Amino acid sequence: xxxxxxxxxxxxxxxxxxxxxxxxxxxxxxxxxxxxxxxxxxxxxxxxxxxxxxxxxxxxxxxxxxxxxxxxxxxxxxxxxxxxxxxxxxxxxxxxxxxxxxxxxxxxxxxxxxxxxxxxxxxxxxxxxxxxxxxxxxxxxxxxxxxxxxxxxxxxxxxxxxxxxxxxxxxxxxxxxxx
Amino acid sequence: xxxxxxxxxxxxxxxxxxxxxxxxxxxxxxxxxxxxxxxxxxxxxxxxxxxxxxxxxxxxxxxxxxxxxxxxxxxxxxxxxxxxxxxxxxxxxxxxxxxxxxxxxxxxxxxxxxxxxxxxxxxxxxxxxxxxxxxxxxxxxxxxxxxxxxxxxxxxxxxxxxxxxxxxxxxxxxxxxxxxxxxxxxxxxxxxxxxx
Numbered sequence: 001x002x003x004x005x006x007x008x009x010x011x012x013x014x015x016x017x018x019x020x021x022x023x024x025x026x027x028x029x030x031x032x033x034x035x036x037x038x039x040x041x042x043x044x045x046x047x048x049x050x051x052x053x054x055x056x057x058x059x060x061x062x063x064x065x066x067x068x069x070x071x072x073x074x075x076x077x078x079x080x081x082x083x084x085x086x087x088x089x090x091x092x093x094x095x096x097x098x099x100x101x102x103x104x105x106x107x108x109x110x111x112x113x114x115x116x117x118x119x120x121x122x123x124x125x126x127x128x129x130x131x132x133x134x135x136x137x138x139x140x141x142x143x144x145x146x147x148x149x150x151x152x153x154x155x156x157x158x159x160x161x162x163x164x165x166x167x168x169x170x171x172x173x174x175x176x177x178x179x
Numbered sequence: 180x181x182x183x184x185x186x187x188x189x190x191x192x193x194x195x196x197x198x199x200x201x202x203x204x205x206x207x208x209x210x211x212x213x214x215x216x217x218x219x220x221x222x223x224x225x226x227x228x229x230x231x232x233x234x235x236x237x238x239x240x241x242x243x244x245x246x247x248x249x250x251x252x253x254x255x256x257x258x259x260x261x262x263x264x265x266x267x268x269x270x271x272x273x274x275x276x277x278x279x280x281x282x283x284x285x286x287x288x289x290x291x292x293x294x295x296x297x298x299x300x301x302x303x304x305x306x307x308x309x310x311x312x313x314x315x316x317x318x319x320x321x322x323x324x325x326x327x328x329x330x331x332x333x334x335x336x337x338x339x340x341x342x343x344x345x346x347x348x349x350x351x352x353x354x355x356x357x358x359x360x361x362x363x364x365x366x367x368x369x370x371x372x373x374x375x
Contacts, residue, residue, distance in 0.1 A: 144316060145280050152315050160313045167313075 010091040012037040018059060022052055036094055043099040047109045053086060054114060061086040061095065067121035069129040073155045079103035080131055110136040128153035202228055219357045227352040229258040233269035237276025240303035243335040244275050252338035257345055266292040271348060277305035278318045290325045291374065295360045298348055299327045302341055304334045326368055
């Protein structure tokens with residue numbers, strides 16, 4: 001009895017097919033920027049999708065490379081995107097998975113039960129964007145000072161330190177006699 | 180144990196061409212078996228030629244410090260032979276590198292653990308004024324948390340510049356009054372930083 005081996009390793013079409021087979025219309029917005037499959041799901045399903053990608057024996061996405069957020073101030077209702085980068089170490093395939101959440105209720109389920117590395121990455125995402133991860137064991141600031149009361153990476157907050165009084169605006173291209 | 184030997188069997192005498200600097204004795208009155216001078220001058224002379232630095236190296240300027248302390252630019256010939264990596268046993272804290280706002284209280288704690296007399300040298304642009312990192316997370320100059328004696332500009336400063344800064348510290352140390360650390364002026368300076 002011949003065992004038929006698949007000629008090529010895991011491809012983006014196979015991953016997309018398996019995801020739509022399992023979740024149907026709930027996974028959508030498939031795209032392949034620079035060859036990396038990217039898709040989106042509602043934020044309530046993020047753990048189910050991650051668990052499926054982990055458990056499935058052909059998909060085997062068992063390494064969380066990165067967990068970050070992006071702030072889109074103009075997309076009302078979907079301002080904060082939490083982005084998961086997953087890696088299949090056996091077949092060397094990477095995918096990107098996004099969930100979008102409203103900035104007024106930025107609650108997303110935590111992935112720490114599945115990936116221990118998500119612990120600090122979610123703390124960093126909370127620290128800089130204010131995404132509240134439900135079920136996180138220790139959601140406090142990690143890189144900024146503990147007394148900080150705002151989320152610096154959101155677009156409305158300035159990069160520069162506001163306590164300086166000695167900056168010459170002309171040198172920075174603001175006002176002054178030049179430009 | 181091996182006896183002390185000279186491994187260089189045919190040593191050539193080095194010709195320094197007069198480039199040897201020695202520390203001159205302070206001015207004073209010399210007599211038969213005695214030498215009278217000011218205590219502050221003798222103490223200043225001793226202190227300035229044996230400054231033990233505490234390298235508080237955080238980033239790139241720390242690498243330049245490593246180069247300064249290495250053989251080519253030798254920090255040891257100025258008396259800073261022993262880098263005491265503990266604040267309890269050092270005279271000069273050299274803050275080299277970007278200090279973030281989260282690191283500020285740590286730096287202050289290290290400064291408080293130093294014993295008088297103590298001096299502070301801010302090496303590099305980031306320690307002096309925040310450098311190019313004008314952001315919400317970087318302390319815009321360590322003089323917001325501790326009083327600084329010498330600032331060495333540069334990004335990073337060349338080892339010669341760090342040595343120049345050390346020589347300026349030596350000037351300060353050599354000429355410091357013995358009563359300075361107990362004076363009101365100094366107390367007011369420390370109070371302005373919230374240090375008792």
